[in-house]
Amino acid sequence: MKAGSFFYVCIANQKHIMLLKRIFFILVLFAVMHLKAQEKSSKYRIGLSYGFGSEFSNTDYTFENHFYKAQLYYEIKETKNFKYEILVQPEINFGKHQLLNFYFVKPETSNYQQKRDEYTRLKDVREYVLNCGFLVRKPIGKVCSFYVLGSVGPLITDTETERMSKGFAFADVLALGFTAGYDNFRFDIRPSVRHVSNAGLGSSNAGYNTKNIEFGISYQL
Structure with a gap:
């Protein structure tokens, strides 16, 4: 060699x-x-989830979205029948929105005709959210559980529409969920309703209301 x-x-x-x-x-x-x-057993869990949804049926607008979340769970208390947890979820939400009813933009609005033309085009809307929630969990045996989750959090939206101004707003979510565990992993399915508005901090504040479903996996540290 x-x-x-x-x-x-x-x-x-x-x-x-x-x-x-x-x-x-x-x-x-x-x-x-x-x-x-x-x-x-640690009181902390980390996870990821993916979800999608759309607006409740109406004649004014369309809104379809899908989103990704990172998740941090912390169990604050456990009783004989329930567990109580805090959940922090950074989220990025991708939406598509279109005004259907152009009369939503009133003639008294400045440059209303131009805004009607602009708002009736299909728009991409991106939201950056920090969800902070409280969760009550009911274990079913050693593997499964049901829970109720309420969360609220600040967000930044990058697109102005007839329903909401660009910039700072809030997302409110109410969800029901079901989980099944295996070893240290937990698999999650979560239907929810979501409301987004800016609490009157912007010139437009009608907001969006959507129904969503998401799927997640988490790991106990």
């Missing part, structure tokens, strides 16, 4: 050995974390 080839083989073997050491270290770390979790 030539010296160059021998040197190359040695370098390759060293890389493989380092990779195996890293994999072994990661496996040991996961094993330790699993043993710790078995010794004492």
Whole structure:
């Protein structure tokens, strides 16, 4: 074997050995974390969810959306029948909105004809939200549970429409949910209703009302 080839083989073997050491270290770390979790259950869970929805049927506007959330659960109390949790959820929401009833923009509105033309076009609406909620959970056996969730949080929307001004607003959510667990994982399905408005802080504040459903997975730390 030539010296160059021998040197190359040695370098390759060293890389493989380092990779195996890293994999072994990661496996040991996961094993330790699993043993710790078995010794004492953490009150924290982290998760991700995806959802979608649309407006309640009406003749004024359309609004379709889908969204992604990161989730942090914290169990604050457990009784014989219920668990009480705090849930923080940063969210990005992608919506499509269109004004159907152009009479919604009144003639007394400044430049009303121009705004009617603008608002009746289909618009992409993006919202950046921080949901903060309180959750009451009813365990069903050792695996499943039902819960009720109420949350409210600030948001920033990047698009002005006839129903809401661009900028700061709030999202209010009321949801029912069902979960099923496996090991430290929990799988979640959550129908909800959502209202978005700016509490009168902007010139337009009719807001949006949507029905949604989301699917999530979380892991107990």
